[in-house]
Amino acid sequence: MTSLYSFVTGPLAWIAFGIFIIGSVYRLVSMYALAKAKDGSSLAYMSWFYGLRSILAWMVPFKSQGWKSDPLMTVTTFVFHIAFLLVAVFLNAHVVLWDMNFGISIPSLPTAFGDIVSFVAIAGCAVFAYRRLSLPHVKGVTRCQDWFALILVILPFITGVLAYHQIGPVLLMTILHVLSAELLIALIPFTRLSHALFVLFTRAYMGSEFGGVRHANDW
C-alpha cells in the first residue's frame, strides 16, 4: 500500500500534470491554428480592450442579464469556482505539496476553514446536479459527458474529506483522493472541463464583437 502511495504521489502525479500541460497547450494551439485557417472574419475583430471589458463585466455577480436571471445558479457558480481554487491551491496539505515538489511556498488556509470550503465545493456540485435532474431546460440538454465532468470534479473533494476526517481506511482514502485528483487534472483538456481553457477566449470574442462591431454591451 505504501509503495502504491509513493507511486501515485510520485511518477503518476508527474504524468497527470504532464498530460494536463501538454494536452492544454495542444488544445489551445490547435484551436488557434484552426481559427486562423477558418475564422479569419471573426479573428479580425478581436480586441483586447473589449475582450477584457467583457471578461471583467461577467466576473461581477448579478451584473449581466444571465447572472440576474437565475440567482441560485449565479451564487453557486461563483462560490463553487472560488472554493475550487482555494482548496486546490491553498489547502494546507496542498501547500506542503507545492513546497516539497516545486519548492514554492505560499500561505495556506487555516485547517478548519479549508475543511468548510471543501464542503462548500461539494454543496456547489450538489446544486449543479440538482439543476440537471430537476430543471426541465437543463435536464433536456444534459448528456453523459456533463455528468462525467461533474463526477470527475466531485470525487477528489469527497475522497479528500473522507481521508481528512479519517472515515474509512486513511491510506486507501488518501490514495483514492490523489488518484481522482490526478484523473481530474489529466482530463481537463479533453472533457467538458475544457471550458476552463476556452472560456476566456469565447468570452473575449463575444465582447469584441459586441463592443467593436455592434457597439452594445454583451451583458
Add this chain to the structure above:
Amino acid sequence: MSHIADRIISDVGLEAGVAGLTTEKIETVVNQMLKGETGAKLRAYKETCMRCGLCSQGCHYYMSHDQDPSYSPVNKATETMYELMEKKGKVEPQRIYEMAQMAYTECNLCKRCAHYCPIGIDTGYIMSMVRRICYLLDVVPQYIRDTAHSHSSTMNQMWVKDDEWIDSLQWQEDEARDEFPDLRIPLDKEGADIYYSVIAPEPKFRTQLIYQAAAIMNAAGCDWTMPSHPGWDNSDMCMFVGDFENMGRLKRAHYESAQKLRVKRIVMGECGHAFRSVYDMGNRWLGHKKMPVPVIHAIDFYWELIRDNKIKITHKYEKPVTIQDPCNIIRGRGLMDKLRDVVHFLCEEVVEMTPNREHNYCCCAGGGVINCGPPFKNTRMTGNRVKAEQLKATGVKDVVIPCHNCHGGIEDIIGYYDLGMHGKFIGDIIYELMEKPEL
C-alpha cells in the same frame, strides 16, 4: 417539454427539399460544410457550452411558450448543429426537415440570448450555420426561397424590373412636386454627398416612404441621389437563407453602385436586417473589415439633421408613443441613444417598454422568419406573446418602429393580440410634423 417533431408545419419548400434527400447526400453535404466553412468558433461553442440553460430566459420563444425547454437557445443548438456534428451528418431526411423548421422559423438570429450566456456562445451564429447546411441541402421554406431567387435573378427582393424602379421614383417625384414645387429625386448624380438606398418593398408596396424621404432631403437641402441601376436595393434575404454566394453578390452590387457614382456615403432607409448585412455579414463575406463606402442608417441620418438644425418641425407629436428597438440596429449597431434623441425631439411623451435598448425583445419577424410566409405566421404570433405583453403594458397607441421587418412583425402581433395600436416609421412622423411650403 414539447418536441419539434410534434409541431411540424407543412411547407412546400421544405417538403420538396426533403423528398430529394438521401442519407448519403446529407452526410456528404454536412461534412463538406463543417470541414470547409466552419472552424474553431463553432467547435469551441459546442465544446465549451456547459449545458447550464442560463440562455433560456433570453429567448422570447421560450418565454412566450411558458418556458417550454424545446425553445431554449441551447436546446435549439443541441437538436440541430450539435447533433449534426456528433453524428457526423448521419441523420434521416425527416430530421433535416425538423432542423430546418427550427433554424428558419424558431430563431430570429436576434442574439438576445448573448446577454445570458456566461461562456459567450452565439446561438444566432450557430443557427445561421444550420441554415447554411439546409440551404446547401436545398431544404428551405418556400416563401423565403422565392425571395432569395428574386434577389439572385433581379438583384432586388421583389422582382422589381429596372424600368419599374425608375418609373416609381419619377412617379413619386411628380406627385411630390404638387406639394413641394422645387423637389427633385436626383438620379445618378455623380459625386453627391448622399446615396439613398432602400429595400425593394419600398417601391413595391410603401412608395410613400420614398416620397417622404424625398420631402425630408428636400427640406433639409441635402445633396443627394438615388441610383437608376441595380444595387439600389440594400435588402438581403440571401443572408438569412444561407445563400452566402448571392449575399456577397448583393452587397458588392450595393457598394459598387455607390462607388460608381463616387458618392461620399450611403444613407439607408429605416430597415434593420439590411443594415446587418452591410456591417456584419455581407462585408465579411466580401473580405471587407470596414465598409468600402461609409454606410449609415436612417436613424443616424435623422439624428445629424436634428443636430445640425436642418429639420424644422411645426410642433411636437402630441400623443404618447413607445419605441421598438430593432435588434439589428440596436443590439446590432448601438443606435439606441440616437434613436431616443430623435424620438424625444419629435414627440411630447415617450413611454418606454421594459426591457428596452440592447435588452429589447425581438419583434419575432426578424432573421427572415416573417419572410418564411403565411405557413409560419402562427409560429411568430405564439412565439412572441412577451412582446404583446410589453406593448400592452405601455398603455399607448403609437409605436415608433424604425425597421421594416419590425413593422410587419409588430403590426401582426398588434392584430393577433388585439392591442389597438399601430406602428409609425420615424419618416412618417417627421413628414407629418415638418414645415411645408404654403401653396
